[in-house]
Amino acid sequence: xxxxxxxxxxxxxxxxxxxxxxxxxxxxxxxxxxxxxxxxxxxxxxxxxxxxxxxxxxxxxxxxxxxxxxxxxxxxxxxxxxxxxxxxxxxxxxxxxxxxxxxxxxxxxxxxxxxxxxxxxxxxxxxxxxxxxxxx
Numbered sequence: 453x454x455x456x457x458x459x460x461x462x463x464x465x466x467x468x469x470x471x472x473x474x475x476x477x478x479x480x481x482x483x484x485x486x487x488x489x490x491x492x493x494x495x496x497x498x499x500x501x502x503x504x505x506x507x508x509x510x511x512x513x514x515x516x517x518x519x520x521x522x523x524x525x526x527x528x529x530x531x532x533x534x535x536x537x538x539x540x541x542x543x544x545x546x547x548x549x550x551x552x553x554x555x556x557x558x559x560x561x562x563x564x565x566x567x568x569x570x571x572x573x574x575x576x577x578x579x580x581x582x583x584x585x586x587x588x
Contacts, residue, residue, distance in 0.1 A: 455485060463494060532564045536582045540564045543578060 453465045465488055473484040489495040547558050547569060557570040567578040 455489070457489075457494060463489070463492075533582060536580065537564055540567075540580055543567065543580070547578075 453467055453470065455463050455465055457463060465485065469488060470481065470484045473479065473487055474481060477484070477487070479487070486495065490497040490500060544558070544560065544567060547553055547567070548555055550571075552571055553569060559568040559570075560566070561568050561577070565580055567580075569576045569578065
């Protein structure tokens with residue numbers, strides 16, 4: 453079907469598209485022609501322009517984000533047994549008995565865990581690890 457616009461321009465509209473609009477939207481032939489012209493930007497629909505302007509103001513983020521706030525990390529508490537504490541203190545107090553080891557060369561890096569000893573130009577670390585009993 454050929455339709456002549458107000459400015460004199462002739463537009464070719466397929467009959468199948470008009471019939472599809474008429475059936476799908478349950479409108480008359482004239483309304484289907486108006487809808488087709490508005491969809492293909494030959495005419496201006498004020499309501500559609502308002503909705504387009506409103507939609508263009510909405511910002512869309514394309515990165516992934518979670519709606520829920522991130523969970524706070526739990527504070528980890530290390531339980532140290534009394535036996536490990538005693539053993540650590542015993543090792544620490546008896547390190548200066550070694551030949552060439554001075555008190556100023558002994559450093560506790562982690563309490564009840566790691567000791568650093570400087571012996572000349574060499575550095576040694578003593579790491580005390582308590583293992584868990586096997587589960588049966």
